[in-house]
Amino acid sequence: MTEKISPLGEVLKVTGRLLRSGRVPGQLIIQYTDRCNATCPQCGMRVTNDFARTTLAEQRVAEMIRHAADHGVAALSFTGGEPFMCLDEVCRLASVAGAHKIPYIRTGTNGYLFRGAENADFSDRMKTLADKLAATPLRNIWVSIDSADVATHEQMRGLPGVIKGVEKALPIFAERGLYLSANLGINRNFAGRDKDRDHLDYPFFRAGFDRFYRFVTELGFTIANVCYPMHGDDESDQAVYAATATDRVVSFTYEEKLNLFQALSDAIPGHRQNIRIFTPRCSLHALLQQYRGREELTTPCRGGIDYFFVDSQSGHSYPCGYRGDEDLGRFEEMTPPSCSAAQECRRCDWECFRDPTELFSPLLDLRLAPGRLMQRLWKDRTFYRLWREDLRYYRACGFFDGRRNLDHEKLRPWRNPVLP
Numbered sequence: 001m002t003e004k005i006s007p008l009g010e011v012l013k014v015t016g017r018l019l020r021s022g023r024v025p026g027q028l029i030i031q032y033t034d035r036c037n038a039t040c041p042q043c044g045m046r047v048t049n050d051f052a053r054t055t056l057a058e059q060r061v062a063e064m065i066r067h068a069a070d071h072g073v074a075a076l077s078f079t080g081g082e083p084f085m086c087l088d089e090v091c092r093l094a095s096v097a098g099a100h101k102i103p104y105i106r107t108g109t110n111g112y113l114f115r116g117a118e119n120a121d122f123s124d125r126m127k128t129l130a131d132k133l134a135a136t137p138l139r140n141i142w143v144s145i146d147s148a149d150v151a152t153h154e155q156m157r158g159l160p161g162v163i164k165g166v167e168k169a170l171p172i173f174a175e176r177g178l179y180l181s182a183n184l185g186i187n188r189n190f191a192g193r194d195k196d197r198d199h200l201d202y203p204f205f206r207a208g209f210d211r212f213y214r215f216v217t218e219l220g221f222t223i224a225n226v227c228y229p230m231h232g233d234d235e236s237d238q239a240v241y242a243a244t245a246t247d248r249v250v251s252f253t254y255e256e257k258l259n260l261f262q263a264l265s266d267a268i269p270g271h272r273q274n275i276r277i278f279t280p281r282c283s284l285h286a287l288l289q290q291y292r293g294r295e296e297l298t299t300p301c302r303g304g305i306d307y308f309f310v311d312s313q314s315g316h317s318y319p320c321g322y323r324g325d326e327d328l329g330r331f332e333e334m335t336p337p338s339c340s341a342a343q344e345c346r347r348c349d350w351e352c353f354r355d356p357t358e359l360f361s362p363l364l365d366l367r368l369a370p371g372r373l374m375q376r377l378w379k380d381r382t383f384y385r386l387w388r389e390d391l392r393y394y395r396a397c398g399f400f401d402g403r404r405n406l407d408h409e410k411l412r413p414w415r416n417p418v419l420p
């Protein structure tokens, strides 16, 4: 039986209580397994990499979830590897999280189960899969899309035929009230393969993001998210999360990153009325400020304070997927969950932690750092304008509830965007 998700009022009440105590609603990302069946060049967990794979024990993860719920974790993510290779366990654990009233539960897939659209049993297989997922309290399910070019995506993933299957499966999922999200991990091929291009400029990124949003909208997605490049600038980073590869396909120069973030921010308004775009422009603005050397106008990441990552190999928690030299031990034994070495960290652009940090930052600064709030208000009004705009848009999107379709009426006002 599906557990009832907490009403929004209850979530807001808890959020208010946490903010008053100087915390933001917690987030826990559990890498349930590092097993995978795809060949993505941007990831150390690709099936062709030979290393001993590990999957966490289901019972232990259930303990982590109970502990997380008791300590203000509102968002729980099951990542991999390929989480759908452990689908039964992930579904059961999502139900544990739902029973403990964690409202935002998500997982995702590389889409390998969507292959074989040409087979006679495809629709039945998809109905069974969708029914199984719909019976859980999973709120959001993402499907990784690496490129707006079908051949490039399928070649990178090593999953031929997957896009055709996704297109055919999305309506079947929607009939069951499941609206999947397209998830782009930005890479040099995201607008199509571009082998010989050494330097990616603003027009390349701008056209590429337009193409990507059009592509996933036409495929039938109603929610889209973008993952920023997964590597830090600091050579001392010891990524614990093997998705943080340094392959050229996900490596960008400083100038390319500036172009990338600006182009993404500029592309988003033109698509907000067609597909629910999670990426907050206020966060992109903050990252641009940081890259331009105005770090004081950004907010330190909540990784290791309110947000944590659990690694499947050690089964231990870390402040995030990057700070692998800060082993915090077993998450279910951290009381209260908080990093002893909490620090002002801006070492990477991991959107899972940086985006919500910036979204909560004005409220948090009001409580913890009114000086920073005033300084930002004085020196960077654009941030607050974008922040207010993002919040209005999030509301129009129903806060990206993957159990509801997008509401075209509510998105109508976003038809004629005015760029800064």
Ligand code: SF4
Residues within 6 Å of the ligand: 036, 037, 038, 039, 040, 042, 043, 044, 045, 046, 047, 080, 081, 082, 110, 243
């Ligand atoms: S990015 Fe995901 S699907 Fe691709 S190899 Fe890594 S874990 Fe597997």
Ligand code: SF4
Residues within 6 Å of the ligand: 301, 302, 303, 304, 319, 320, 321, 322, 323, 345, 346, 347, 348, 349, 350, 353, 354
């Ligand atoms: S910015 Fe956040 S996600 Fe990145 S290394 Fe620091 S704590 Fe981790």
